[in-house]
Amino acid sequence: MIYRKLPVVLLSVVSTEPAGSTNAAIAEFLLSHRSEAATMGVRQLADACTVGTGSISRFCREVGLVNYAELQAALSESEDVFEQVDGSDVAAAWARGAAGALRQAALSASRPKLQQLAREIGAREHVSAFGMLKAETAAICFQTDLLLLGKHVHTTVAYADQMAHILSAPADELLVIFSYTGDYFSYRALSQEELRCLRRSEIWMVCPRGVELPDFVSDVVPFDSDGSQLGHPFQLEAVAGLLAQEYAAYAS
Numbered sequence: 001m002i003y004r005k006l007p008v009v010l011l012s013v014v015s016t017e018p019a020g021s022t023n024a025a026i027a028e029f030l031l032s033h034r035s036e037a038a039t040m041g042v043r044q045l046a047d048a049c050t051v052g053t054g055s056i057s058r059f060c061r062e063v064g065l066v067n068y069a070e071l072q073a074a075l076s077e078s079e080d081v082f083e084q085v086d087g088s089d090v091a092a093a094w095a096r097g098a099a100g101a102l103r104q105a106a107l108s109a110s111r112p113k114l115q116q117l118a119r120e121i122g123a124r125e126h127v128s129a130f131g132m133l134k135a136e137t138a139a140i141c142f143q144t145d146l147l148l149l150g151k152h153v154h155t156t157v158a159y160a161d162q163m164a165h166i167l168s169a170p171a172d173e174l175l176v177i178f179s180y181t182g183d184y185f186s187y188r189a190l191s192q193e194e195l196r197c198l199r200r201s202e203i204w205m206v207c208p209r210g211v212e213l214p215d216f217v218s219d220v221v222p223f224d225s226d227g228s229q230l231g232h233p234f235q236l237e238a239v240a241g242l243l244a245q246e247y248a249a250y251a252s
Contacts, residue, residue, distance in 0.1 A: 005187055006074035007031070009063045009159070011133060016158035025049055026059045030075070038075035042068050062160060064188030083229040094230070101231030106238040108209075108224035111246075114239075117176070117204055117221055118246040121151065124174040128154040130162040131178035131236065132187065138178040138206070138236035145244035149251055163188055167197045175203045178240065180225070180232045182211030206239050 013027035029049045030037050037045060046053045056068060065071050087093035121127050129139040136157055143153045153176075156162055166175055177184050182205065190198070198216040205217050208225035223239055225231055 004074070004077055004080060006034075006071075006077070007080060008133060009065075009187055012159040013063055015133070016161075022051055022055050023059050023062060026051065026056065027063075034075055038072060064160075064163075066189045070189075085230070097228070097230045098234055101225070101228065102234045102238045105223040105225060105231070105235035106242060109239045109242055110222050113219070113221040114243050114246045115250070116219070117243060118250045120174055120202075120204070121146075121153075121176075121247055122250050124172065126154070126170070126173040127151070127176065128165060128169065128173060129176040129178065130155055130166070130184075131233075132159055132162075132184055134233040135178045135180055135184075135236055137233050138240040139176075141237055142176075142178075142240040142244060145241065146247060149244070149248055151247065151251070159187065166201065166203075167194055169201055171200050171202070173201070175201055177203060177205045177207075178233075178236045179205055179207045179211075180236055181227070182207045182213050185214050206236060206243070208235075 010027040010031050013023055014031065017024040017027070026045075026049050029045075033048070037048075040048065042053050042056050046056050049056070060066070060068055060071050065074070085093045085097060129142050130136065131139045136155070139155045143155050146153045154165070156165065169175060184205070185198075195216065198214070201216070201218075203217050204219050204221065205213060206221045206223075207213070208227065209222040213220060221239060221243070223235060225235055
């Protein structure tokens with residue numbers, strides 16, 4: 001994945017938890033002291049965050065980590081790499097890259113799959129769309145477009161809330177997941193019971209061609225992508241816009 005698990009999970013926590021909450025305080029500390037925290041025991045981390053050890057254990061479970069050992073292992077992973085645009089005219093180079101990524105996705109997205117998903121959306125009373133951090137912007141754009149077309153699509157920003165909704169969704173609800181890497185379900189340790197819940201659901205993913213998807217995904221709207229950071233989330237937003245156009249044509 002181009003974005004490692006832990007920074008994504010922590011950013012999701014700080015962007016959605018109430019300011020001053022225990023989980024937000026732990027996530028803020030970990031984001032600011034990743035190297036230092038990687039060598040801390042659970043008691044040391046709890047003291048540094050001015051919380052109890054039980055709060056650290058609950059935090060690990062609530063953000064989708066198996067235990068504190070997984071948290072320490074994730075903290076010890078290599079640092080993230082930012083893809084810097086080359087060239088003396090950064091604005092022009094960035095604009096060319098972003099426009100190229102958007103065009104690539106728009107022209108390569110499978111129209112038969114877009115049309116099929118549009119029909120599925122029209123046939124379902126309950127539809128939800130989700131994405132992780134940047135990808136959630138595509139879900140929100142899609143929600144807004146379909147509202148203008150008279151169709152309500154549910155979404156929520158917090159990843160924990162998204163997963164809670166997905167795992168409790170009835171079998172007749174359609175779930176649409178926007179994911180630039182296909183790793184959406186990899187950010188949480190899934191139990192066997194949760195896997196059974198996912199297998200009974202109708203889950204479509206919008207993601208690049210060639211990514212490996214879990215066996216419980218029902219279908220996919222694929223598009224071409226080089227997987228660069230620059231293309232994210234523009235490519236997902238492009239396909240979300242095309243899906244709204246196909247729904248408009250279906251509903252008219």
